[in-house]
Amino acid sequence: MNSPNMAFQSVLLVIEVPYLFHHFGLNYVSSSRYQEIFQLLFTLKQMDRQRGTLINKQSTLVTIYGRNPCFDSINISQDSPDGKFSTKLQSVHQVVKEELESAIRISKKYADRNRAIPPNFQPESKVWLDSKKIKTTRPTKKLSERWLGPFEVIKKIGSHAYHLKFPQQWQSVHPVFHVSLLEPVKKSTLPNQHQLKPPQVLLEKLQEWEVAQVLDSKLKRGRLWYLVEWKGFS
Numbered sequence: 001m002n003s004p005n006m007a008f009q010s011v012l013l014v015i016e017v018p019y020l021f022h023h024f025g026l027n028y029v030s031s032s033r034y035q036e037i038f039q040l041l042f043t044l045k046q047m048d049r050q051r052g053t054l055i056n057k058q059s060t061l062v063t064i065y066g067r068n069p070c071f072d073s074i075n076i077s078q079d080s081p082d083g084k085f086s087t088k089l090q091s092v093h094q095v096v097k098e099e100l101e102s103a104i105r106i107s108k109k110y111a112d113r114n115r116a117i118p119p120n121f122q123p124e125s126k127v128w129l130d131s132k133k134i135k136t137t138r139p140t141k142k143l144s145e146r147w148l149g150p151f152e153v154i155k156k157i158g159s160h161a162y163h164l165k166f167p168q169q170w171q172s173v174h175p176v177f178h179v180s181l182l183e184p185v186k187k188s189t190l191p192n193q194h195q196l197k198p199p200q201v202l203l204e205k206l207q208e209w210e211v212a213q214v215l216d217s218k219l220k221r222g223r224l225w226y227l228v229e230w231k232g233f234s
Helices: 004-009 032-049 060-065 080-115
Strands: 126-130 147-157 162-165 176-178 182-184 211-220 223-230
Touching: 126 162
Parallel strands: none
Antiparallel strands: 126 147, 126 182, 147 162, 162 176, 211 223
């Protein structure tokens, strides 16, 4: 008859460990070099046992015995072949790290040549919005407006984005845009010159018509219906 521990272990999904752990032990060889290697493998095996299973998110040993086993840390002598190899590997990692950091600095140096300082827009200031991210009712982008707005800046989001104030019919558009899509509204330097307000831009999924006059009305099923003449339609 199987013990409760064995029955419970059969339910757990234990991760398979390499076959090397099952066929060799710490007393397999007497050489100090290989003892360090197998001691390290034993430590890895214990760490593998402490990994959580897919069912209860904790190790099998904690589930059965209530705790993980304690084992001493492994210190490999620097004079042994394994210690020399470890030291050499650490030096290689350090060289690779320094080379990567140098490559990042060089790439940033040349990339910053074409970068300008982003403008800083204050709240309540007016900006133009680039239309390349906005879908309008224009048949092609060539016939669409290059810049939309002007819109009022509500606040700055992070270091390179701004929250804009949109009209009611633009509520379906996310109002936060990167600073590269915005341009400040420049006031005219000529006296007595009034800038015309740009025409209203309709979004792709939003259509509007203007009422010319109401021709008639009637009650139908308790609701008031209107007969309307639209501008531009005969």
